[in-house]
Amino acid sequence: MTAIMEMRGITKTFPGVKALSNVNLSVAQGEIHAICGENGAGKSTLMKVLSGVYPHGSYDGDIHYEGDTVAFKGIADSEHRGIIIIHQELALVPLLSIAENIFLGNEITHGGVIDWPETYTRTRELLKKVGLSEAPTTPVGKLGVGKQQLVEIAKALSKKVKLLILDEPTASLQENDSQKLLDLMLELKAQGITSIIISHKLNEIRRVADTVTVLRDGATVSTMSTPISEERIIRDMVGRDMESRYPDRTPNIGQVLMEVEGWNVWHPEQAERQMIKNVSFNVRAGEVVGIAGLMGSGRTELAMSVFGKSYGQNISGQVKIEGQAVDTSTVNRAIDAGLAYVTEDRKGLGLILEDPIIRNTTLSALQKVSTRSVLDRGAERQVAEEYRRALRIRTPGVFQQVMNLSGGNQQKVVLSKWLFTDPKVLILDEPTRGIDVGAKFEIYNIINELAAQGRGIVMISSEMPELLGMCDRIYVMNEGAFVGELSREDASQERIMSMIVRGDKHGGH
Amino acid sequence: MAVTETPTMGSYLRSNMREYGILIALVLIMVFFQVATDGTLLRPVNLTNLFLQNSYIIIMALGMLLVIVTGHIDLSVGSVAGFVGALAAVMIVHWQLPVPVVFVACLLAGALIGAAQGYWIAYWRIPSFIVTLAGMLVFRGLTLWLLEGASVGPFPKLFQSLSTGFVPDFFRDEKPNLTAMILGALAAGAIVWLSVRARARHQRYGIEDEPFVVFAVKNALVCFALLFISYLLATYRGLPNVLITMAVLISAYTFLTQSTTIGRRIYAIGGNEKAAKLSGIRTDRLTFLTFVNMGMLAALAGMIFAARLNTATPKAGVGFELDVIAAVFIGGASMSGGSGKIVGAVIGAFIMGVMNNGMSILGIGIDYQQVIKGLVLLAAVIFDVYNKNKQG
Numbered sequence: 001m002t003a004i005m006e007m008r009g010i011t012k013t014f015p016g017v018k019a020l021s022n023v024n025l026s027v028a029q030g031e032i033h034a035i036c037g038e039n040g041a042g043k044s045t046l047m048k049v050l051s052g053v054y055p056h057g058s059y060d061g062d063i064h065y066e067g068d069t070v071a072f073k074g075i076a077d078s079e080h081r082g083i084i085i086i087h088q089e090l091a092l093v094p095l096l097s098i099a100e101n102i103f104l105g106n107e108i109t110h111g112g113v114i115d116w117p118e119t120y121t122r123t124r125e126l127l128k129k130v131g132l133s134e135a136p137t138t139p140v141g142k143l144g145v146g147k148q149q150l151v152e153i154a155k156a157l158s159k160k161v162k163l164l165i166l167d168e169p170t171a172s173l174q175e176n177d178s179q180k181l182l183d184l185m186l187e188l189k190a191q192g193i194t195s196i197i198i199s200h201k202l203n204e205i206r207r208v209a210d211t212v213t214v215l216r217d218g219a220t221v222s223t224m225s226t227p228i229s230e231e232r233i234i235r236d237m238v239g240r241d242m243e244s245r246y247p248d249r250t251p252n253i254g255q256v257l258m259e260v261e262g263w264n265v266w267h268p269e270q271a272e273r274q275m276i277k278n279v280s281f282n283v284r285a286g287e288v289v290g291i292a293g294l295m296g297s298g299r300t301e302l303a304m305s306v307f308g309k310s311y312g313q314n315i316s317g318q319v320k321i322e323g324q325a326v327d328t329s330t331v332n333r334a335i336d337a338g339l340a341y342v343t344e345d346r347k348g349l350g351l352i353l354e355d356p357i358i359r360n361t362t363l364s365a366l367q368k369v370s371t372r373s374v375l376d377r378g379a380e381r382q383v384a385e386e387y388r389r390a391l392r393i394r395t396p397g398v399f400q401q402v403m404n405l406s407g408g409n410q411q412k413v414v415l416s417k418w419l420f421t422d423p424k425v426l427i428l429d430e431p432t433r434g435i436d437v438g439a440k441f442e443i444y445n446i447i448n449e450l451a452a453q454g455r456g457i458v459m460i461s462s463e464m465p466e467l468l469g470m471c472d473r474i475y476v477m478n479e480g481a482f483v484g485e486l487s488r489e490d491a492s493q494e495r496i497m498s499m500i501v502r503g504d505k506h507g508g509h
Numbered sequence: 510m511a512v513t514e515t516p517t518m519g520s521y522l523r524s525n526m527r528e529y530g531i532l533i534a535l536v537l538i539m540v541f542f543q544v545a546t547d548g549t550l551l552r553p554v555n556l557t558n559l560f561l562q563n564s565y566i567i568i569m570a571l572g573m574l575l576v577i578v579t580g581h582i583d584l585s586v587g588s589v590a591g592f593v594g595a596l597a598a599v600m601i602v603h604w605q606l607p608v609p610v611v612f613v614a615c616l617l618a619g620a621l622i623g624a625a626q627g628y629w630i631a632y633w634r635i636p637s638f639i640v641t642l643a644g645m646l647v648f649r650g651l652t653l654w655l656l657e658g659a660s661v662g663p664f665p666k667l668f669q670s671l672s673t674g675f676v677p678d679f680f681r682d683e684k685p686n687l688t689a690m691i692l693g694a695l696a697a698g699a700i701v702w703l704s705v706r707a708r709a710r711h712q713r714y715g716i717e718d719e720p721f722v723v724f725a726v727k728n729a730l731v732c733f734a735l736l737f738i739s740y741l742l743a744t745y746r747g748l749p750n751v752l753i754t755m756a757v758l759i760s761a762y763t764f765l766t767q768s769t770t771i772g773r774r775i776y777a778i779g780g781n782e783k784a785a786k787l788s789g790i791r792t793d794r795l796t797f798l799t800f801v802n803m804g805m806l807a808a809l810a811g812m813i814f815a816a817r818l819n820t821a822t823p824k825a826g827v828g829f830e831l832d833v834i835a836a837v838f839i840g841g842a843s844m845s846g847g848s849g850k851i852v853g854a855v856i857g858a859f860i861m862g863v864m865n866n867g868m869s870i871l872g873i874g875i876d877y878q879q880v881i882k883g884l885v886l887l888a889a890v891i892f893d894v895y896n897k898n899k900q901g
Contacts, residue, residue, distance in 0.1 A: 310787060331789045341787065349787050352780035354847055363777055364788040366770040373770045378714035417788065 003064075004029040004194050005083075005163055010049055010061035019045045020059070020218045027163070027211075032185060032195045034205040036233055037215035038436030043198045046215070047165050051085045052078040066162075082162030086152045088171055094141030099123040101140050102155045126154040130184055144296075146177030153184065164188065164195045170204060171434060174295030174462070182208050200436065202230045238438045246469030247441065249448045253472065254285035255322070257456040258339075258425045263317035265305040275301045275312055277481040283425060283456035288447060290471035291460045292496050298480040299460045300344055303427045307341035308334040321424060335364060338424030342414055342431060344460070346407070350414040353403035357395060358384040360402055361416045368420065387416035391446060408439025415446060425456040432466065444470060464493045476500060521720055526896055527841050531853060531889070535860050542867030549870050550863070553745035556738065561672060561817055563862035564751040565590065565810035566829065570836045570854040571762045572806035575799045577837050578766075580779045580846025581630060581637035583803050584830050585622075585644030590811030591826030592648040593619050597812050598661035598821030601668060608667045615808050622648070623804020624797070631797035645830070653823050662820025672816035674750040685740065686747035693739020693748075696756070697732040704728055751813060758806075763851045775799065779846025835882070836861055839889040860885070 005027045012020040020042045027033045037043050048054050050063065052072030063070050065081060072078045075085075092101050099119050108115045108122065123136035130150040140148060149169060156164055166185075170178040178201075185195055185208050199205055205212060206228050214221045214236040221236045234245075265276035275298050283289045291299050304311035306319060308331030319328050319337070326337035334341075343349040351360055361384045362369050369380040384398040391412040395405060402413050411431065418426060428447065432440045447470065451457050461467050467474055474491050476484040476499040484499040542550045549555055569586050576583045593615050600611045626644050629635045663669075680687040708724060711717035742748055766772040777785040778792050786792045810829075815821045840857030842849025861882065868878045 307787075308789075330791075331787060332791065335789045343787060348781075349783050352777055352784055352847070355777070355780055359773070359777075363773075363785070363790070366773060370770050375768050375770060375773065378710060381714045421789075 002029050003027060004066060005050070006064040007046070007050065008062045008064070010046065010059055010063075012045055012049055012054060012059040018218060020049070022061075023215070023218070023220050025213055025220065026223075027194060027196060030189065030192055030194055031210040032189055032197060032208050034209035034212045035196060035198045035215060036200075036202075036205065036212060036237055038237055038438055041215040041237070041436075042218040043215055044167060045218075047085060047167060047196070047198065050078070051075055051083055051165065079159055082160055083165070084156040084159055084161045084163070085165040086149075086156060086167065086169065088168045090145075090148050090152055092140045092148055092151060095139055097137045097139055098127065098134060098143075098151055098154075099136035101151060102126060102158050104155075106159065122158070123154075126157055127151075129157060130154045131180065144177070146173045146180065149173065149177070149181060150184070153188075161193060164193055166195065166197045168198055168200065168434075170199065170201060176294075178204065200434075202233055205233070206230065234437055237436070245437075245441070245465075247445050247448055249451070251288075251472050252286045252452065252454075254454060256282050257285045257287075257322060258283050259318075259320040260306060261318045261320070263302065263306065264315065265301060265312035266314040268312050271313065275480050276305060277479075279317075279477075279480075279482050281458075281475055281482065283458050285454045285456055286451050287473065288451050288457040288459055288471045290467035290474040291458065291477055292464060292467050292474050292500075293462075293477035294500060295462060297477045297500075299477055300429055301480075302477070303341055303429055303458070303460060306334070307331065307339055307427065310341075335421050335423075339427070340364075340418035340421055340423035340425070341427045342411075342418055342429060344430035344433060346410055346414060346434075350417075351402050351410060354401060356399045356401055357388065357393065357405075357413050357416075358398040360413050361387055361398070361420060364417050365421045383420060384416075387419065391416055392442065406436075406439070408435045408442065411435060411439075411443060412446075415443075419450075423455065425458065426450060427458040427460070429460045430462065431459065432461070432463070464496060467491075467496075468493065521718065521723065527893065528850070528853065530892070531839065531841060531856050531860070534889075535856050535863070538860060538863055538867070542863060542870070546867060546870045550867055551741065553741045555866070555870070556741050557745050557749060559862060559866050560749055560752050560755070562866065563858060564672070564749075564755055565814045565817075566832050566836060566862065567755055567855055567858045568758060568806050568810045568813070569803075569829065569833045570840075570858045571758055571851060572799075572803035573833045573837050574762075574840070574842060574849055574851055574854040575766070575775055576637075576803050577834075577842045577844075578775055578779045578846055578849050579796050579799050580782065581796065581799070582834065583626075583637065583641045583800065584834075585626065585641040585648060586803065586807040586810075586833055587826040587829035587831075588645045588648035588652065589619060589622050589804060589807040589826075590814060590829055591823075592622075592652045592655070593808040593811035594815030594825050595652045595655045595661065595821045595823075597668070597815055598664070599655055601664060602661050608665060611668075612671075612812065615812055616805055619804040619806070619808020619811070620801050621804070623801040623807070626804070627797040627800025630800060631793040637800075649827075652825070656821060656823050658823060660820045660822045662815075662818075664816060664819055668812075669816050669819055670750055672749075672751050672813045673819075675746045676748045676750060676753065678747060684745075685743035687743070689739050689743035689747040690736075693735050693743075696739075697735040700731055700735070701728050754809075754813075759851060759855055766851050771795070776847055779848070781847075832858075832861055835886045839886060841889075841893060843893075857889075 003026045007023065007025040010020050010023040023042065023046055025046065035043050035046070049059050052074050055073045056071035065083070070081065093104065096104070102123055103119055108118050120136045127134065127136070130153050132147060132150050132154070134143065134147070140151060143151065169181055173181065182204055185197070188195065197209065209228065211223060211225045212228055212233060213223045214233060216237060224232065259282040261280045263276055263279040264274065267273040267275050279302060281289070293299050301311050305315050306328060309315055309329050310331060319326055321337050328334040328337055328339060347353060352363070358380060362380050366375070369376050369383060381398065388395065388398055393409050393412045395409060402410055405413065431447070432443050435443065447457055447459070459467065459471060468491055472488050474486045474496065475482050476486065476496050478500045486495060539550065569590070573583060573586065596618060597611050597615045600606045600614065601608060626640050629640045630637045676688055678686045678688045708717055739748070766775070774785065774790045774795055777788070777790055778795060782792055811826060814825055818825070836858035837849065837854045838844070838857070839860055840849065840853030840855070842854065864882060864885065865878065868881065
């Protein structure tokens with residue numbers, strides 16, 4: 001097969017950092033090419049070089065595309081040649097309609113006046129291609145993330161895409177939306193469109209990719225074609241063999257630490273919509289309890305409503321810690337009661353990105369590093385250093401801004417913050433989302449360590465293998481209600497899925 | 510413990526460009542006007558005037574910094590200052606109430622006004638721009654109503670001393686004023702002592718990254734400036750009362766923002782309100798309190814302004830909010846909240862003040878003055894953004 005695109009000897013340096021060094025990438029006409037690598041391996045940088053975000057001249061090396069040596073000066077140049085990149089953070093305007101979004105900056109006009117009938121006709125055709133039946137006038141903000149992703153692809157198709165680049169397209173999608181997206185990729189491939197997909201999810205890569213290139217520390221490690229071995233990819237990504245993806249643990253489970261009984265929550269804006277329906281669960285000392293479920297099943301809403309009523313209204317039910325009913329109606333009271341909630345939205349809800357590690361670490365328990373409200377800088381520094389060492393946060397120092405850290409290290413800072421409050425129970429919401437394989441393993445180790453200290457862990461995750469590998473007990477949640485509970489021995493992906501499906505059929509229980 | 514290596518002079522100055530840059534800018538502006546005005550700028554009488562003229566802007570800038578750090582804005586401070594000045598005048602001149610009672614009542618009125626605005630902003634999440642724009646109109650109107658469109662004055666001596674009073678010389682009756690010089694020396698000594706102590710403590714914990722030369726030069730300059738200024742003031746009428754008020758407030762707010770949990774939490778709100786809230790910080794209450802505080806400082810500034818003019822006029826405080834907000838942004842605060850320092854806001858206010866004063870001495874028309882001030886504000890913020898982009 002001939003290569004549609006070839007990058008040769010790409011080297012890109014930022015002040016003080018070599019992000020890419022002599023990277024080669026060859027993508028064949030009509031294939032789906034996956035790019036894997038840990039966070040910070042240079043995947044996104046490489047794609048930014050390809051799409052002209054970093055203009056020609058700001059890097060070394062050549063890009064050949066459709067037989068020409070190209071020198072893109074910006075995104076407009078690469079789009080003109082049919083190279084379209086869809087970023088993880090979607091670039092859609094929520095208040096504009098699907099049609100307006102698809103043709104944004106590329107409107108169908110006659111002498112400056114938009115031709116709406118033609119726009120809508122073309123939009124309908126494009127939506128059909130990506131399997132959407134929404135009206136072209138629907139505001140994009142009304143669609144779920146999965147459908148928005150498809151709108152982005154429709155937009156790419158409207159620009160006569162030849163090489164489609166998807167940056168972690170399924171990272172925020174639930175299972176069936178991910179499947180739809182992968183199917184669509186295969187369909188586009190059948191139509192002759194070449195794709196590059198950046199992904200952490202190995203099962204997806206195995207499903208769609210023809211070739212996989214693994215990057216590590218800004219360099220190409222390997223390129224392999226089908227059949228693809230997951231073990232080989234992991235080994236190449238982390239640069240070492242990983243005997244197990246989940247560390248071993250001998251659980252030492254004690255008394256019931258936290259109980260939640262009869263928990264009901266209604267939607268914050270739509271008062272008649274019940275989001276959490278009579279949920280009860282418990283976690284014991286030293287136990288890791290999982291909550292499985294699809295996106296939108298209400299797991300985050302459950303956790304946040306328990307943690308200081310941070311979500312929803314009309315909340316009823318009881319929380320008990322060590323048998324005593326406790327008040328968790330504000331975040332402060334929840335913290336005092338011994339709860340901690342590690343959010344799934346690290347950057348938006350977990351960290352103050354512009355602040356250094358040290359300030360983020362002490363934020364939830366400032367009283368511990370102050371006397372009569374006056375901060376003790378030295379004590380604060382010691383605390384931050386302690387957690388930096390204990391959780392192995394890789395950074396030049398605790399005065400580093402957290403926005404400059406990798407996802408795994410950022411997550412460790414969030415964990416430091418909550419550990420400093422010395423919680424009895426930690427609720428971890430997608431604790432390894434967007435974190436590379438090596439760092440995931442470290443987070444798992446930390447979780448096990450916390451359980452070994454006798455804390456209770458509630459772990460919410462969309463990755464079922466992770467729950468199966470880590471949890472002593474798994475609750476299955478669907479449409480705001482718990483539809484089952486499985487012990488470690490009984491749990492399997494199939495059983496969890498079937499519970500979810502069964503729950504669907506019976507409308508909640 | 511891996512102690513981070515001591516940065517070189519150059520890299521340290523570069524990474525703290527903003528803080529030193531603005532101080533250097535102030536010094537350069539002062540030198541320029543000192544030369545351009547043939548020495549009039551730093552003449553004792555003009556220097557005294559400079560402090561009197563800018564005291565109310567600086568006092569409000571302290572509160573505005575907190576408001577801006579939380580990510581909000583307060584457009585009503587000029588109107589509130591005017592209103593409280595009018596209220597004080599009516600209470601003293603028309604109702605013949607004793608000055609101390611009026612002083613306390615007016616501060617409370619300011620706090621109440623801040624609370625009334627902060628309530629909607631913090632608990633109802635109505636944008637501060639809208640609420641305080643409304644407040645700006647409301648209190649401008651109420652000032653007119655209260656004064657019935659006329660000026661009210663004059664004030665008794667005690668009230669005037671808020672602004673135009675001077676600390677008497679406790680030692681002798683001739684110039685230069687010995688009390689002023691002693692206080693200046695004490696302040697310089699205290700600053701050196703505190704910063705030496707802080708440096709030692711920071712070094713013990715390995716969190717000091719300021720090279721010794723910078724530290725020494727900075728302290729020497731601050732001492733020199735304090736001694737020089739207090740000497741100059743001493744050769745005129747001594748230390749103005751309002752300078753003492755300012756010094757106390759600046760110290761208190763610097764301490765509040767840098768060294769207390771409340772200060773830390775206010776910065777956290779501006780940095781990421783949702784994360785702060787989920788970290789157990791009562792974001793709505795703290796936001797509310799920053800507006801209460803702003804109202805109180807606006808009230809104090811209003812009284813000082815009225816005392817200085819010795820009359821309350823319907824026009825008092827018009828446009829103050831712009832000078833105050835400009836001072837905070839020139840001082841390096843970020844529009845999106847989460848950053849900015851008290852000392853920056855104070856220097857920012859002095860930059861505006863020295864330019865006003867210097868240009869007036871030079872006889873530059875009010876038209877050009879506004880243009881130049883506007884350009885300086887723009888340049889300061891562009892400099893900020895440029896620096897940020899270069900680092901990031």
